[in-house]
Amino acid sequence: MAELILTEEEKAAALWSDLDDAALGKLVKKKIALLTSAAEQLDRVTTFAAAMLLCCAASEQNASEIALEIDGLKQAGREFGDWKVVAVKMAPPTTEGSAHG
DSSP: OOOOOOOOHHHOOOSSSSSSSHHHHHHHHHHHHHHHHHHHHHHHHHHHHHHHHHHHHHHHOOOOOOEEEEEEETTTEEEEEEEEEEEOOOOOOOOOTOOOO
C-alpha cells in the first residue's frame, strides 16, 4: 500500500482538493483499503449475528435443531437459488475420568 507522507502545509489543508495529485492519490488508496477492511469485518459480524439468531430461535423453541428453506432467493436483483439453512446444537463435551457411571 502507498505510504501517505504529508507536509505540514498539507496536514493543515481543510480540503482534500487542496492536496497535490500524488498526495491525494495516496490518501484515496489508504482510505479505500480502510473501507474494504471495515466492510469485510462487517460481513463477518453480520453472518455471525444471523447464525446466533438461528441458534437462539431454536433454543427458545426447546429444539436442538432448526432448518429453514428459502426457495428462489433473490437480493438486489441477483438470483442465488434455493437454500436450506440448518443449525444444530452440539452435545456438551465429555470429561474423561468422570466419576459418573
